[in-house]
Amino acid sequence: KGGGDDEDASPESAAASAHPGYGATERELERFVGDAVAGCVALERYPRTVIEVVVQVIKGDGGVVSAAANAAALALMDAGIEMRFVPVATTCVVVPNGEVLLDPTAEEEAAEGVAAAVVVTDGTGGGGVLASMTSGTMSAGSLLSCIEGANRAGKAVLAFLRLAVEQKVTREAQTLWSV
Amino acid sequence: MGQSRQDNHLEGAAPIAVVLPGDDLTSRILSPDAKNRPPKLGTGLYYDASARTVTAMVAGRLYHRPETSTYMVLNNTRRYVPRVGDRVLGIVEETAGEYYRLNIHGPHPALLHNLSFEGATKRNRPYLAPGALLYCRVISSDREMDPEVSCKVAGDGIADGGARRRDWMTDEGTYGELKGGTCTRVSLGLARELLLPGNVVLDALGKQGLSFEVAIGVNGIVWVHSEKPEYTVLIGNTIKNSEVMTPAQVRGMVAKLVKAQRSEMLGA
Numbered sequence: 001k002g003g004g005d006d007e008d009a010s011p012e013s014a015a016a017s018a019h020p021g022y023g024a025t026e027r028e029l030e031r032f033v034g035d036a037v038a039g040c041v042a043l044e045r046y047p048r049t050v051i052e053v054v055v056q057v058i059k060g061d062g063g064v065v066s067a068a069a070n071a072a073a074l075a076l077m078d079a080g081i082e083m084r085f086v087p088v089a090t091t092c093v094v095v096p097n098g099e100v101l102l103d104p105t106a107e108e109e110a111a112e113g114v115a116a117a118v119v120v121t122d123g124t125g126g127g128g129v130l131a132s133m134t135s136g137t138m139s140a141g142s143l144l145s146c147i148e149g150a151n152r153a154g155k156a157v158l159a160f161l162r163l164a165v166e167q168k169v170t171r172e173a174q175t176l177w178s179v
Numbered sequence: 180m181g182q183s184r185q186d187n188h189l190e191g192a193a194p195i196a197v198v199l200p201g202d203d204l205t206s207r208i209l210s211p212d213a214k215n216r217p218p219k220l221g222t223g224l225y226y227d228a229s230a231r232t233v234t235a236m237v238a239g240r241l242y243h244r245p246e247t248s249t250y251m252v253l254n255n256t257r258r259y260v261p262r263v264g265d266r267v268l269g270i271v272e273e274t275a276g277e278y279y280r281l282n283i284h285g286p287h288p289a290l291l292h293n294l295s296f297e298g299a300t301k302r303n304r305p306y307l308a309p310g311a312l313l314y315c316r317v318i319s320s321d322r323e324m325d326p327e328v329s330c331k332v333a334g335d336g337i338a339d340g341g342a343r344r345r346d347w348m349t350d351e352g353t354y355g356e357l358k359g360g361t362c363t364r365v366s367l368g369l370a371r372e373l374l375l376p377g378n379v380v381l382d383a384l385g386k387q388g389l390s391f392e393v394a395i396g397v398n399g400i401v402w403v404h405s406e407k408p409e410y411t412v413l414i415g416n417t418i419k420n421s422e423v424m425t426p427a428q429v430r431g432m433v434a435k436l437v438k439a440q441r442s443e444m445l446g447a
Contacts, residue, residue: 040200042236047322049286077200077238080256082223084236085201122201158199166197169240172255173195175423176368178375179242179253 033069036089036120036131040073042082051081062105063091065118065133074161078168086161087130088123088154091116092146094138100145102153117143119150123158127151196241198252204241205232208250221251255368259285259398261317261326266340268362268396269328271311279307281315283398284364287325291315295329296347296355305347305356312357312402314394330354357394360404363415367399369422380421383433384414413440 033055041051053075055068066089073087093104096113109116115136119129129147138146198204208218209231217226221244223237235241239254261267261283269281269289279291291313296305307313316339319327332353333339345352365373372378373395381393391405391414403414413436421429 079258080237080254082236083200086199162199165199165238169195169197175425176255178372
């Protein structure tokens with residue numbers, strides 16, 4: 001039952017595909033995460049090269065796709081690849097009574113009658129959407145609520161990424177750089 | 180006054196400015212009364228002339244170099260992008276016609292013309308086997324083409340950072356094949372720090388009375404050669420450790436390791 005948008009790790013689906021853990025769903029997610037993140041990279045500065053990002057899901061409890069997209073963005077920043085801005089992804093689910101939940105668990109994603117949306121924004125809260133992926137049916141109003149929620153949450157996620165970079169830079173300033 | 184440069188960056192220094200890609204730094208870098216001149220920007224910053232904005236393109240520390248009034252983003256990565264003038268270590272992969280193809284750990288292999296050695300002629304040139312390690316400088320780094328390197332000194336040597344120009348056969352010149360020793364990979368930031376005068380770990384190793392040779396490539400490869408293999412390994416380890424230690428810790432670590440190594444060699 002395809003309730004959420006993360007990899008289906010149940011035994012039935014694993015037996016169905018030739019490579020358990022890497023099937024059509026993973027390829028679709030690769031495309032989504034790759035396109036969302038590639039839109040931010042200054043690709044014109046890297047002609048004749050391939051930038052490969054490998055995401056390995058160790059443990060997932062809902063919101064795996066947005067975690068993968070955020071991890072890819074953080075990995076690109078750590079590698080020093082030039083980006084125009086940082087893409088920030090958020091997962092929202094719309095429960096049957098119309099309420100919108102952010103950052104759902106796997107149980108919340110797989111619940112009956114739930115629709116999910118993964119929205120990638122640029123973290124400024126300006127209301128723009130870089131990429132989105134939905135599953136299930138939701139009203140147009142609910143989709144707009146998801147986008148607004150993702151924009152607000154995106155600011156918080158970007159602040160967290162900034163904190164992570166600050167910790168690394170502060171440590172390097174003490175041990176590595178002599179300036 | 181004998182104090183290492185790396186001791187001067189603690190309290191009292193300017194606060195560290197952290198930037199992420201997409202951060203608008205116009206207010207910090209462009210002064211409003213500058214006569215529409217483009218600011219001096221180093222790596223990681225992008226100046227949009229039409230909108231007169233400066234944006235960060237990488238995540239790191241915004242650093243201002245007062246001597247040259249340049250702004251840049253300092254970040255420590257492991258991926259090297261060749262630039263003209265860089266001095267790098269390359270490993271010969273194969274011979275392709277009149278060129279050697281070197282692995283400089285960048286996006287593409289570098290080309291070295293087989294006569295690009297001091298005093299080399301068609302009849303008198305080095306024959307390098309795959310696996311040979313070379314110290315060379317980047318002479319061309321177009322994005323659309325493979326980078327080119329050369330083992331010849333630029334100009335008269337003074338402009339090339341005081342490089343020595345000696346015939347390739349003497350092995351005394353600055354560039355050329357590095358024989359013996361071993362090489363390791365380090366991050367690009369550590370390679371740049373090792374090249375600064377007064378670097379803590381190289382200084383400490385010298386003070387311990389070790390005699391060794393190092394060649395440091397800005398592409399993150401360090402070659403070490405000393406009289407005994409135990410010392411070579413020790414020097415390589417201390418260099419790698421120094422990336423994550425404060426200057427005081429580095430000096431302590433070097434003293435401890437050298438002492439332990441010497442007592443072990445005497446005892447054995």
